[in-house]
Amino acid sequence: MWLPDRASSKPVYRQIAEHFERRIKSGELTAGSPLPAERKLAAELAVNRTTVIQAYEELRASGWVVSKVGSGTVVAGGDASPLRTADWRKYLDVGTMLPNSDAMRRIRSGLRREAGLVDFASGELSEDLFPGETVRSIFSEQPYDGPLGYDDPQGYGPFREALAAFLLRQLRIGTSASSLLITSGSQQSLFLIMQCLLSQGDAVGVETPSYCFSLPLLQSAGLRVYPLQVGPAGIDPEDVVRLHRRHRLKMLFLNPNFQNPTGTVLSAERRAALLRIAEKEGIPIVEDDPFSLTAFDGRPPLPLKAEDAGGRILYVGSLSKVAASGLRVGWLAGPQEIVSRLADARQQMDFGMSVIPQWLAAKLIEGEAFDRQIGRLRAGLALRLDELRASLDYHLSGSVSFEPPGGGLNLWVKWLGDNDPRQLRMLERAMSVGVAYVPGQVFGAEEPSLRLCYAKPEAGQIERGVIRLKEALLRS
Template sequence: MVWKPDRNAKTPIYKQIVEYIELGISSGEFSADSVLPSERNLAKELDVNRSTIVAAYEELQSLGIVERKKGSGTRVSTDIWGISRKRIPNWGRYVEDGSFLPNLPLVQRIRSEVQKNDLINLASGELSSDLMPTDQFRQILSNQPFLENLGYDHPQGNEVLRDTISTHVKEYKNIHTSPSSILITSGAQQALHLIVECLLKRGDAVAIEDPSYCYSLPVFQSAGIRTFLLPVDEHGINPDDLIALHKKHRIRMVFLNPDYQNPTGSILHLSRRKRILELSTEFGIPIIEDDPYSLTSYNGEVNPTLKSLDTNGNVLYISSLSKIVASGLRIGWIIGPPQVIQRLADAKQQVDFGHSVFPQWVASQFLGSEHFTNHIDMIRSQLKLRKDVITSSLKEFTCNQVDFYSPQGGIHLWCRVNPSINEYQLLEESIKNGVAFVPGSIFGSKKGYIRFTFGRGEPKDISKGILRFAEALRSLR
């Protein structure tokens, strides 16, 4: 065999081998029922690992091109063109070739690890069960009769819930809107997905924060969207950076998380908010404001959202109950111009025929009751307690070897470790010790950072988790 795989090509070597053998069979170089080289011999001839040949032969077998029998080797199928031949779908190829990209392997690994009961989870961005209003929900279900129609609801979501949300955002965030400008979604994640899929096209340039949760999402890459980074400091992004990006790349949309930003916990300064809105109007760039955390401010003061300052209708506003009530309720919303909301609602209906009726009813009852105000007060005090526990534990157990920005709200702590320490090795050692966090590079371009999430753990577990982390840190240092 004269042919050799191209090691510089983007196509995996095993796929190159598959393509070469397929071509050889179709050209007659490998005739029907001929025996192909053994795995070991072909691996030696092509100077590749035997596992590469195994992968190639297995794919050829799944395509029905070759037959493999233990002790007899691998043969070209005698009935390769037969119409009666039964073939097994090559599910591996389907999985690899799908247009919607999977999560990063490390993200998948962390999600798998945190399912273990003996591991302290400082990675997942959600509230612990004791911070969720379970008793209040039981009371609502006991006292309020459920009289809603269980058929398909309005494409934009239940009108009573949308009316409740319009009252809620006016009272808590000074956002004036109407039910016709609201779309109920399955959390903020679906809202982001709908916006990317419906309002952008392949090749468009968007600006996202660096670091940011958006950076970790494959939805942009799946849709062929080009992302450009806006560095985040303690006061959020710098509007001048947006000007520079737009001049160079003609930015079509900006994604921002202004309050207690994930992962840094920073707050976008009021003067910067106003300047960004000015630039949005000057350049005609829509702003996507993702606001899951503003009501978690520990002192009870809620910063003016971009949407509340928006007088021109340039902001699409996203929020949800996931980070302040219960992640499993799956209630989020988008507020924007009616024509945009109708477009997104049409897409959502194509996917799921509208949101589930029952959680919408529960959410409306809870948001419109006195329970909500009491619950938010409790959330603020409990999250501040957990933030104090994690920051004091880091100071005590790591001997000030970890720098961090202490947030004034939210559920995340952004930490800087010694740059010489590999954050992935640190994660592996920490998991061995029984605690998980998220390496900072998942969220952006900066190295030597990690994110702890303290909303999910009880105070005693948070302290124990940081002690385990400190032991892992010492073992590497």
């Protein structure tokens, strides 16, 4: 991030003005691009707001920017600008890929720029839960000496072999290396499925609330999305029957184990009924399973894929929630012809992912050290959840209700207070006092609710975050 040089003889306001002038001249900021609000920029640069006002006035006087009511300060365009800047703004609202929601963009912007936030929003592990020591020992003891060219777009062969053994050992999923596609995380698997196996206008069933609703992928693909309400025992299979009779569902997108965001596990009875319905009606299931291995009691609930007798389930997983999100290693298990189709599309996109993280992932999951890592992760997550529960009970008693999950990274909190945490202004208020969360409507929830990830805050931060949450959400 750029900061003014305090040791320079040039006034700070002038440095700020020249900084934005360079960005406009280089084409980084084009006609109509907004400049940061004065108060926000002052906070980011740790300067007085008056200094930012002076800088913007200088830019206006030089014709680089203009002020618009309701829009703030924006880059000048057309005859008003000393430079004929390209008008990229007209391209922003077209294309097939929809932008993220306002809430998600605000959260990500805040987490990047605002220091000191207690992060209940990011669905990832804190640094102390990563297997850092194991990774360092792998690199030091077994340095990579393999090829550095393009690899098989289906994935690095030794990793697929190791992964097939790992899935069988840990989750009783019987698959082979030839039925696995390695992807750069679960979202790429979902993207490939939607782009290659579904057509615009197809009807799909999706849990609600659901992580899928936080991604614009379904809408970008032009699919007709029908909600399946998640209850304490997961979705009701009879809802699948009703939706299929009415809309002829082409596919189901489910997260049966420690569901994101609710933390529920699909009951054994409903699991069996769902599999019977899927077989009878011929409905494929995409099973997203990031959390099964995090079961606090050490007994992961079996994925649906472990009971898949007819190859009807596409199983999506990754190392993001049990090792490190930065590895960007995920996978899809399914029928070989489907895997081949998706691998072909993957090859068109990027010629396959880098072999080095796949090599590292293979070494990681082969060793006993990773089994110990999973045990340590479960214990660490359980302790963090206990701290979050105790803090909510103490500081927000009467304002929240929740059902503690048996695994996963998230606590789904129903809000009983007057202020609705789903409103963007409430999220803004929370971030202004130093805490971030994800509002329930991002996941398609219709009731006042929020998701709190207890895996990202480090020790000692959780209660501080709850206190800040109380300050933001109970303030009238």
